[in-house]
Amino acid sequence: MEPSTPPSSGRPFLRGVVPPLVTPLKGRDQLDVEGLARVVEHVIGGGVDGLFVLGTTGELAGLSPRLRREVITRVGELVRGRVPFVVGVTDTHLTETLALGAHAMVAGAAAVVVTVPYYLPPAQEELEAYVRTVVREQPLPVMLYNMPVLTKVAFEVDTVRRLAEVEKVVGIKDSSGELEYLREVARVTAARKDWSLLAGRESLLVPALRAGVHGSVAGGANVAPRLFADLCAAVVAGDGPRVAGLEERVRRLGGIYESTGARVPGVIRGIKGALALMGVCSERMAEPFHGVTGVERERIRSVLGELELV
DSSP: OOOOOOTTSSSOSSOEEOOBOOOOEEETTEEOHHHHHHHHHHHHHTTOSOEEESSTTTTGGGSOHHHHHHHHHHHHHHHTTSSOEEEEOOOSSHHHHHHHHHHHHHHTOSEEEEOOOSSSOOOHHHHHHHHHHHHHHSSSOEEEEEOHHHHSOOOOHHHHHHHTTSTTEEEEEEOSOOHHHHHHHHHHTTTOTTOEEEEOOGGGHHHHHHTTOOEEOOGGGGTOHHHHHHHHHHHHHTOHHHHHHHHHHHHHHTHHHHTTOSSHHHHHHHHHHHHHHTTSSOOOOSTTOOOOOHHHHHHHHHHHHHTTOO
């Protein structure tokens, strides 16, 4: 699939597999630089179409401002223009959001990703005003990120419709897990040919692609990037039997999350635990969260073994 394109190009800004990159850590406020390099090479070598840096899976909310900037800079150096990357910049403080956007531009990012400022829930008009401020006061295109399970507030469809009228707002990643929401967003943004609609929930990936979604921001693509790239390609090609087989492998890969708990920290723990067993990077998470336990590690090892990933 093709890389990102400028706004108003007539093609989706991003499409294909855009994994939400993990942030490998060596210690408190210490990046695992070698691990990050291996993660980037692992996913690019697996055929992904872009990277989402500092998303939920990248533990944005648990990293210091200094470490966030280091991650952005290092990813830009490691990617070297091979695929586009977008950067999560949302913070409780608008000034930090804008500063991260400026830093992301210098590092070579294609866009920033903005979700609902967490802790104090804004009303829809306040959320829309926040996005418009980010659009106006930092240099990069903006993608929206709908994650109501963590932010307490969703981007309502009407809010997305209004923001899609802003040329510099180029798409949305949805992790609500609601297929009807994706369909409604696809409907109200249909006039924007450069708009990107990306799905985060792995279990909904195939029906979402068939409903008009342009790609996947699946955490599991950190572990098995080729699996997700092949699945997206099979759906686009209309290869039903191949889709069924690959979709079953994605379902089985989900066992790494079941091993560590269904809550979001458990999903990240499962992904990092799998990458550690594969020799890619450390399993360490940003405090106060901990890496996998011995029992969890063995369950993850079993899943990876069944899929021939270790």
